[in-house]
Amino acid sequence: xxxxxxxxxxxxxxxxxxxxxxxxxxxxxxxxxxxxxxxxxxxxxxxxxxxxxxxxxxxxxxxxxxxxxxxxxxxxxxxxxxxxxxxxxxxxxxxxxxxxxxxxxxxxxxxxxxxxxxxxxxxxxxxxxxxxxxxxxxxxxxxxxxxxxxxxxxxxxxxxxxxxxxxxxxxxxxxxxxxxxxxxxxxxxxxxxxxxxxxxxxxxxxxxxxxxxxxxxxxxxxxxxxxxxxxxxxxxxxxxxxxxxxxxxxxxxxxxxxxxxxxxxxxxxxxxxxxxxxxxxxxxxxxxxxxxxxxxxxxxxxxxxxxxxxxxxxxxxxxxxxxxxxxxxxxxxxxxxxxx
Amino acid sequence: xxxxxxxxxxxxxxxxxxxxxxxxxxxxxxxxxxxxxxxxxxxxxxxxxxxxxxxxxxxxxxxxxxxxxxxxxxxxxxxxxxxxxxxxxxxxxxxxxxxxxxxxxxxxxxxxxxxxxxxxxxxxxxxxxxxxxxxxxxxxxxxxxxxxxxxxxxxxxxxxxxxxxxxxxxxxxxxxxxxxxxxxxxxxxxxxxxxxxxxxxxxxxxxxxxxxxxxxxxxxxxxxxxxxxxxxxxxxxxxxxxxxxxxxxxxxxxxxxxxxxxxxxxxxxxxxxxxxxxxxxxxxxxxxxxxxxxxxxxxxxxxxxxxxxxxxxxxxxxxxxxxxxxxxxxxxxxxxxxxx
DNA sequence: TTATTTTTGACGTACGTTCGTCAATATATG
DNA sequence: CATATATTGACGAACGTACGTCAAAAATAA
Numbered sequence: 001x002x003x004x005x006x007x008x009x010x011x012x013x014x015x016x017x018x019x020x021x022x023x024x025x026x027x028x029x030x031x032x033x034x035x036x037x038x039x040x041x042x043x044x045x046x047x048x049x050x051x052x053x054x055x056x057x058x059x060x061x062x063x064x065x066x067x068x069x070x071x072x073x074x075x076x077x078x079x080x081x082x083x084x085x086x087x088x089x090x091x092x093x094x095x096x097x098x099x100x101x102x103x104x105x106x107x108x109x110x111x112x113x114x115x116x117x118x119x120x121x122x123x124x125x126x127x128x129x130x131x132x133x134x135x136x137x138x139x140x141x142x143x144x145x146x147x148x149x150x151x152x153x154x155x156x157x158x159x160x161x162x163x164x165x166x167x168x169x170x171x172x173x174x175x176x177x178x179x180x181x182x183x184x185x186x187x188x189x190x191x192x193x194x195x196x197x198x199x200x201x202x203x204x205x206x207x208x209x210x211x212x213x214x215x216x217x218x219x220x221x222x223x224x225x226x227x228x229x230x231x232x233x234x235x236x237x238x239x240x241x242x243x244x245x246x247x248x249x250x251x252x253x254x255x256x257x258x259x260x261x262x263x264x265x266x267x268x269x270x271x272x273x274x275x276x277x278x279x280x281x282x283x284x285x286x287x288x289x290x291x292x293x294x295x296x297x298x299x300x301x302x303x304x305x306x307x308x309x310x311x312x313x314x315x316x317x318x319x320x321x322x323x324x325x326x327x328x329x330x331x332x333x334x335x336x337x338x339x340x
Numbered sequence: 341x342x343x344x345x346x347x348x349x350x351x352x353x354x355x356x357x358x359x360x361x362x363x364x365x366x367x368x369x370x371x372x373x374x375x376x377x378x379x380x381x382x383x384x385x386x387x388x389x390x391x392x393x394x395x396x397x398x399x400x401x402x403x404x405x406x407x408x409x410x411x412x413x414x415x416x417x418x419x420x421x422x423x424x425x426x427x428x429x430x431x432x433x434x435x436x437x438x439x440x441x442x443x444x445x446x447x448x449x450x451x452x453x454x455x456x457x458x459x460x461x462x463x464x465x466x467x468x469x470x471x472x473x474x475x476x477x478x479x480x481x482x483x484x485x486x487x488x489x490x491x492x493x494x495x496x497x498x499x500x501x502x503x504x505x506x507x508x509x510x511x512x513x514x515x516x517x518x519x520x521x522x523x524x525x526x527x528x529x530x531x532x533x534x535x536x537x538x539x540x541x542x543x544x545x546x547x548x549x550x551x552x553x554x555x556x557x558x559x560x561x562x563x564x565x566x567x568x569x570x571x572x573x574x575x576x577x578x579x580x581x582x583x584x585x586x587x588x589x590x591x592x593x594x595x596x597x598x599x600x601x602x603x604x605x606x607x608x609x610x611x612x613x614x615x616x617x618x619x620x621x622x623x624x625x626x627x628x629x630x631x632x633x634x635x636x637x638x639x640x641x642x643x644x645x646x647x648x649x650x651x652x653x654x655x656x657x658x659x660x661x662x663x664x665x666x667x668x669x670x671x672x673x674x675x676x677x678x679x680x
Numbered sequence: 681t682t683a684t685t686t687t688t689g690a691c692g693t694a695c696g697t698t699c700g701t702c703a704a705t706a707t708a709t710g
Numbered sequence: 711c712a713t714a715t716a717t718t719g720a721c722g723a724a725c726g727t728a729c730g731t732c733a734a735a736a737a738t739a740a
Contacts, residue, residue, distance in 0.1 A: 005726055016689045021728070029687060031737090052392035053726035056695045060728095172677035180615065180635060184524035211677060275520065295520060330680055333673035337512035337551060340670055344698055356719045361698070369717060371707095393696035396725045400698095 004045040012039035024049065051318070053090050062314050066150070067111050067125040070099030073256070074282045075302070076126070079151070082306040090310065096120075105130035106280045112136035115145060122146035124163075124311035127154035129199060134158070145314035150309055151300075152200060160316055163309045163329060165300045167200045168271065170331045171207025171254065174277045176252045177296050179216035181275035187249030188220045190274075192238060194229035194255025204254040204279075222248070227257045234260030239267060246272070253278040260287045281334055289336045299332040344385040353381035364389065391658070395432050402433045402654050406490075407451050408467040410439030413569075413596065414622050415642070416466070419491070424647040430650065436460075445470035452476035455485060462486035462653035464503075467494035469539055474498070486656035490649055491640075493539060500656055503649045503669060505640045506539045510671045511547025511594065514617045517636050517673065518590045519556035527589030528560045530614075532578060534569035534595025544594040544619075562588070567597045574600030579607060586612070593618040602628045621674055629676045634640035639672040 010020045012027040015034060023038040030038075041047070054060070066083050069076050080097050087095030096297050100107040107131040108125065115123055123140060127133060127149045134157045140147055141158040178189065191208070193201045205224060212219055224240055227234030234257035236305055242248055251274050253261045258278050265276065278285055281299040288294040308327045315322045334340075350360045355374060362370050363378040370378075377679045381387070394400070406423050409416050420437050427435030440447040448465065449472040455463055463480060467473060467489045474497045480487055481498040493502040518529065531548070533541045545564060552559055565581055567574030574597035582588055582604060587632050593601045598618050605616065618625055621639040626632040655662045674680075 003726095007726085017727095018689060019687085019693095022688090025728075027729090034687080040688065050396070050726050053396050053695090054728070056390075056393050056396060056697090056725095057727040058729080084590070115721095169678055173675055175673040176677040180521045183521070207677075226423040328680060328691060330672075331678040332670075333675070333678065335513055335516040335673070337516040337547075338509055338673065340668060347696085358699095358719060358721095359717090362718090365698075367699095371717065374717080390696050393725090394698070396695095396727090397697040398699080399725060613710095658684095 003050070003051070004047045006047075008045055009038065009041045009047050010145065012045060013037045014310065053088070054269070055158035060092055061121075062317055063119060063121045063308075064093065064095040065115060065120045065123045065311055066095060066097045066309075067108065067123065068097060068099050069102035069126055071102050073102070074284075075280050076102075079302045082302050086303070086306050086310060089310075093310065093314070095310070103128055105132050109133045109136035112140050114252055115140055115143075117143040117145055121317045123147075124148050124150045124309045124313060125159075126151050127157075127159070128152070129154060146313050148309060148312055148316070150305060161312055163305050163312060163327060165310065165329050165331050166209035166290065167203035168210075170279070170298050170300075171204035171209075172211045173207075173331050173333065174204070174252050174254070174296075174298055175208040176215070178252055178275060178277050179219060181214055181277075181295055182250040183216065183220060185249050187247040187274075188239070188245065189250040189252065190222045190241060190245070190248045191224040192227055192234060192251065192253040192255070192257070192261060194225045194257070196225055201255050208252055208254070219250075227253075227255065227260060229256035231257040231260035231263075233257070235263040236260075238264035242268060248274050250275045251277070255279065258282065258285045258288065259293075262293050265293055281339075286339060289334065289339065295311075295335070297334045299334055302327055302334060305329055314320060343390070345390070346387075348385055349378065349381045349387050352385060353377045369415040401461075402650075402657055403459060403461045404433065404650065404653055405455060405463045406435060406437045406649075407448065407459045407463065408437060408439050409442035409466055411442050413442070414624075415620050416442075416597070418622075419466075419642050419646065422642050426643070426646050426650060431656060432652070433650065435650070443468055449473050449476035452480050455480055455483075457483040457485055460530045461657045462488075464488050464490045464653060465499075466491050466648045467497075467499070467569065468492070469494060486653050488649060488652055488656070490645060500654055501662075501667065503645050503652060503667060505671050507543035508547035508550075510596050510619070510638050510640075511544035511549075511673050512551045513547075513673065514544070514592050514594070514636075514638055515548040515551035515583050516555070518592055518615060518617050519552055519559060521635060522559060522590040522615075527587040527614075528562055528585065528590065529590040530562045530578070530581060530585070530588045531564040532567055532574060532591065532593040532595070532597070532601060533564045534597070535566055538563065539546050541595050545631055548592055548594070559590075567593075567595065567600060569596035571597040571600035571603075573597070575603040576600075578604035582608060588614050590615045591617070595619065598622065598625045598628065598634075602633050605633055621679075626679060629674065629679065632676070635675070637674045639674055640669055643673060645669055 006017060006020045010017050019030060019034060020038055023035050068080055083095050083097055087093050098111055100111050105128045108128050113136050113173060123145055137147060138158045147159050148161045148163055149159045151164045193205060196202055212221060225237050227237060238261060276294045277296045278294055279298050281297050285294060285297050289297060312327055346360045348356060350357050355378060359370060359374060360378055363375050406422055413454050423435050423437050427433050438451055439444060440451050445468045448468050453476050463485055477487060478498045487499050488501045488503055489499045491504045533545060536542055552561060565577050567577060578601060601618060616634045617636045618634055619638050621637050625634060652667055
């Protein structure tokens with residue numbers, strides 16, 4: 001009736017507890033024939049390790065390290081906060097946060113190379129794309145440390161998983177919304193990016209234009225305006241553009257700098273107010289949603305991202321299987337009325 | 341360095357392990373003065389029970405019972421499926437599902453009265469609103485069984501929590517979307533409900549009209565069409581209405597019967613296609629999103645609802661504190677492009 | 681065959697908690 | 711004061727697993 005234990009496995013396999021333990025924990029000195037007998041017994045009984053008991057016994061601590069970009073980025077600081085609170089509340093888990101300068105691949109690679117396997121079991125990093133980082137990541141993995149990328153991925157590297165949203169999908173969603181918002185109103189659509197050199201932004205733009213071209217072919221998109229995620233620059237350039245182009249009926253801001261977008265729009269007369277879609281729910285974008293400046297916010301749930309990351313790292317450290325469903329981070333849509 | 345244990349608590353309080361245990365598990369025979377000493381030591385040390393060890397020791401099993409409406413309701417059957425799979429995967433937990441006829445408060449009250457405290461620790465129910473059910477719930481709680489409502493709440497009853505979405509908010513969100521979709525296109529908006537006698541539907545309508553009236557005062561809403569959550573009836577009545585009213589530019593279906601909505605719309609010429617917002621992501625509504633029949637789907641995440649419910653019940657059974665953040669179920673918005 | 685190495689078993693202790701029993705106090709009651 | 715009752719302590723076994731030590735058995739090499 002109750003779950004089988006290693007005792008049952010030992011009995012069925014006709015070996016001792018010690019041997020089952022050796023097999024289970026990958027210790028050496030067991031003939032492969034015996035290993036197979038044990039594996040067969042495990043399969044037959046449907047045995048699953050009691051992780052609570054295992055952790056209790058080995059006094060396991062999952063020591064995790066999060067490497068995040070530093071600076072005043074609201075989004076990243078929110079992420080950091082999540083890491084601290086969530087890891088603190090979790091059994092057997094300690095998480096440390098290190099920050100490295102944003103977009104500095106050398107600093108990131110350095111940080112990765114200085115991770116001590118003696119005191120760290122798993123690492124989560126917001127990746128900057130470079131060969132340097134790829135190499136450092138490979139070294140890290142070679143030390144037996146689990147590694148996942150968070151928010152920003154590093155494809156074809158040694159990272160074991162990526163936790164974050166699909167940015168192409170995010171761009172498509174924005175287009176799907178903005179296209180409908182502007183469908184029956186003649187005019188053009190403006191795009192505000194941080195920099196097209198950043199992978200996430202490029203992907204979002206790609207998805208946005210895909211959908212707008214195919215689903216709303218009447219709507220013309222102006223060339224993207226680069227604001228370098230800086231609210232001042234975004235505000236100035238967008239104000240200029242709106243003065244130059246009187247027929248802008250929609251704006252998609254796919255990077256940071258939401259306050260700049262809000263400022264530029266505030267200067268327009270009410271009848272010229274465009275429909276606006278931006279990224280990331282923050283105190284500022286929330287306020288803009290509530291006062292009607294923004295129509296929709298595309299969001300990624302950082303709390304969930306951290307939670308998934310921690311669980312993923314724990315599973316990887318334990319060598320457990322991972323359910324691919326549970327780790328999906330969805331592209332969320334917020335309007336004024338479904339704000340959490 | 342490591343977490344304090346009951347041994348530490350005993351030492352600091354100057355009592356024995358047994359006494360700490362008695363206090364911790366609410367057993368009788370401890371002077372209140374001693375209880376206070378122990379409580380003080382716990383507070384001072386920041387002691388938290390090691391749940392893994394506790395469960396291991398007491399061979400705790402959380403025996404949960406889910407009481408759901410029966411019948412062919414896709415949504416409820418999906419919920420049931422979630423319960424079975426999630427509880428199966430969870431440590432120390434067994435969940436049983438009982439179905440009772442939908443909207444039958446007597447049957448629900450009966451089911452509640454027949455719950456055996458010997459073999460059930462917690463109950464989750466999709467509530468039907470009636471005094472009868474309230475009374476049965478009070479009896480259930482008197483037996484020491486934890487109880488939460490799921491999807492449909494029963495306010496001012498003995499239920500300890502509610503897990504589900506805010507339906508007024510859901511209606512507001514629908515209006516926010518549909519209002520924007522139809523903003524620049526003259527015409528009227530149709531409402532398809534199941535029955536106004538059902539609490540959820542009434543709440544959704546309320547929220548919808550709130551926002552439409554205040555935020556999109558130009559848009560006129562037709563009187564709601566009652567489809568009794570039956571796709572045939574919905575299809576027929578909506579087809580009739582669309583024939584009668586040639587200026588319908590938007591449809592909000594706030595109950596079930598999505599297939600009927602899709603059928604009615606399919607018969608319209610493309611240029612008359614209204615914007616459509618419905619509830620619940622199912623294989624049918626997903627398909628309609630993908631082929632462009634529906635523009636948006638308001639959704640509640642059943643997997644998350646079940647997860648939260650199980651965790652909540654476990655916490656209630658253990659008498660643990662509950663973080664109010666973690667149990668929120670959001671009103672989710674799905675477009676063709678952010679489908680999971 | 682014997683010596684050597686590899687593989688396995690037996691056993692004990694530990695993790696933090698629960699829970700039961702029995703004895704030793706302390707406190708209240710008459 | 712003696713007795714009854716309430717409160718506390720000491721102890722041990724158990725939950726399922728990890729891990730270390732030592733010895734026994736089996737397989738392999740010489």
